[in-house]
Amino acid sequence: MKLLLEISLYFSQFCIVLAMLLCMLRLLKGPTAQDRVLALDTLWICAMLFALLLGIGFASLVYFEWAMLIALTGFVSSVALAKFLMRGEIIE
Amino acid sequence: MINIPEDISPWLAIPVALLLICGSLITLVGTLGLLRLPHFYQRIHGPAISITFGAGSFLLASMLYFTVLQQRLVIHELLITAFVMLTAPVTAMLLMRTAVYRDLRNGRQSPDLKPATPLASGHATTAGANRPGLMEEQSDSNPE
Numbered sequence: 001m002k003l004l005l006e007i008s009l010y011f012s013q014f015c016i017v018l019a020m021l022l023c024m025l026r027l028l029k030g031p032t033a034q035d036r037v038l039a040l041d042t043l044w045i046c047a048m049l050f051a052l053l054l055g056i057g058f059a060s061l062v063y064f065e066w067a068m069l070i071a072l073t074g075f076v077s078s079v080a081l082a083k084f085l086m087r088g089e090i091i092e
Numbered sequence: 093m094i095n096i097p098e099d100i101s102p103w104l105a106i107p108v109a110l111l112l113i114c115g116s117l118i119t120l121v122g123t124l125g126l127l128r129l130p131h132f133y134q135r136i137h138g139p140a141i142s143i144t145f146g147a148g149s150f151l152l153a154s155m156l157y158f159t160v161l162q163q164r165l166v167i168h169e170l171l172i173t174a175f176v177m178l179t180a181p182v183t184a185m186l187l188m189r190t191a192v193y194r195d196l197r198n199g200r201q202s203p204d205l206k207p208a209t210p211l212a213s214g215h216a217t218t219a220g221a222n223r224p225g226l227m228e229e230q231s232d233s234n235p236e
Contacts (some may be wrong), residue, residue: 002096008109012116019123026127034191042139052150056157059097075179082186086193092139
């Protein structure tokens with residue numbers, strides 16, 4: 001049963017890294033600026049999921065705080081970028 | 093790197109493995125949609141599935157695993173769940189408004205949106221007339 005959990009952990013790590021790669025492609029080739037911001041937002045979410053995976057793999061609760069911090073900073077950066085693209089300034 | 097106890101019960105390992113595989117596959121599908129869909133207004137729906145279902149499955153798996161492993165109730169992953177569920181629509185709404193505003197300001201209209209939304213097509217037909225007004229509005233809010 002340890003083997004099953006190991007295989008599923010490695011498989012999901014592979015899938016998340018592949019998802020991050022796809023986001024990176026969209027980030028590089030996105031035709032407009034809002035495409036790039038959307039790809040960056042998805043990249044933050046993928047990083048949060050990867051931190052959770054590491055937490056399960058190492059059986060430690062420290063990674064939970066990493067995931068929380070990544071989610072927080074990702075939200076703030078996405079909102080700031082979206083507002084900047086709309087108005088040209090962040091705080092009106 | 094993997095630090096899993098040797099005598100882990102199948103009643104814990106099977107649901108956690110199932111949730112992990114489901115969540116990672118759903119996340120992959122969501123980002124594939126982000127890469128493959130043709131227009132921004134369609135593309136913004138791709139990551140929503142990876143945010144809700146992918147993150148939900150992962151957080152459920154983490155909660156289940158740590159609750160059984162530490163033999164107490166570990167539910168502080170609910171914090172992340174609540175936070176992500178609250179903030180994902182806000183980000184999507186702001187990005188959508190940004191995209192609509194920028195497209196209208198540049199007089200650009202996607203051909204696949206014209207028949208479905210009469211309001212937007214009305215804007216598109218008078219895009220040249222609306223353009224100075226939008227510019228004025230922007231310069232009003234931005235005094236420099």
